[in-house]
Amino acid sequence: MGAVKAHKAPVNAVRSGPDIAVESRIPLPRKGLAEVNEGPFLYPFFANRDSEIARPATLFWGRDVAETITEQGKLAHMCRFLAHAPPGAVVEVGVYQGGSLARLAAHAGQRRVYGYDTFAGLPGAGPFDNCMRGGEFRASLEEATANLAGFPGARLVQGLYPATDLTEGPVALAHVDVDLYDSTYGAISHLWPLMAQGGRLYCDDALHHACEGATLACCRVAHERGRPFHVDREGPACFFPHCYFQF
Numbered sequence: 001m002g003a004v005k006a007h008k009a010p011v012n013a014v015r016s017g018p019d020i021a022v023e024s025r026i027p028l029p030r031k032g033l034a035e036v037n038e039g040p041f042l043y044p045f046f047a048n049r050d051s052e053i054a055r056p057a058t059l060f061w062g063r064d065v066a067e068t069i070t071e072q073g074k075l076a077h078m079c080r081f082l083a084h085a086p087p088g089a090v091v092e093v094g095v096y097q098g099g100s101l102a103r104l105a106a107h108a109g110q111r112r113v114y115g116y117d118t119f120a121g122l123p124g125a126g127p128f129d130n131c132m133r134g135g136e137f138r139a140s141l142e143e144a145t146a147n148l149a150g151f152p153g154a155r156l157v158q159g160l161y162p163a164t165d166l167t168e169g170p171v172a173l174a175h176v177d178v179d180l181y182d183s184t185y186g187a188i189s190h191l192w193p194l195m196a197q198g199g200r201l202y203c204d205d206a207l208h209h210a211c212e213g214a215t216l217a218c219c220r221v222a223h224e225r226g227r228p229f230h231v232d233r234e235g236p237a238c239f240f241p242h243c244y245f246q247f
Helices: 049-053 072-082 099-106 141-147 181-194 212-225
Strands: 089-093 113-117 154-158 171-176 195-203 243-246
Touching: 072 099, 072 171, 072 195, 089 099, 089 181, 099 113, 099 141, 099 154, 099 171, 113 141, 141 154, 171 181, 181 195, 181 212, 195 212, 212 243
Parallel strands: 089 113, 089 171, 113 154, 171 195
Antiparallel strands: 195 243
């Protein structure tokens, strides 16, 4: 996969080796993030841009939990936050096979844990989406349920979020991992008023070169809400920046 270098377009060289899981089925983007960076969307609303994006990556994907393609550094960020997060539920939108939700559930304590997914793959892509297509990342509800068997308190809900939202009470941590512009914008906008004071809403896909729609969705929310999104700098570095909104 390409890496984001400074605030220019991503490098389109595919790297390989023991430290990097190359998703070769995902094509290189048709256009670079430079088109976004030079436009009105990204950097007026992005905190600490230069030091964050230029930060070298030292930790990439791992496979030490149930099936997940979420970077281990990103999982570590969220689990670390949960240790001192305010009271409230844990919500993941975009469960896939349940690996990242299993890690969050393991660190959630007595918190309610909700996972939302179509379990039929991504819905149709729109004009702001550069790589992802409808039907990708398809996993069955049964598969995710099996991967979460050790966490009976985690509730999985099938359907297109946010129409399927059953979350009760404030949300301490939300993890939005839905890749596409419409899905990302819809999930973040719906979760926004549910977030607890001191909570965090993470977007896995923002600033990923294959998910330009998710980046634009976060920038639109930042503009509409008058609040920048940040990059988690605590703990392990990530191959791609790990963005969140702080409440």
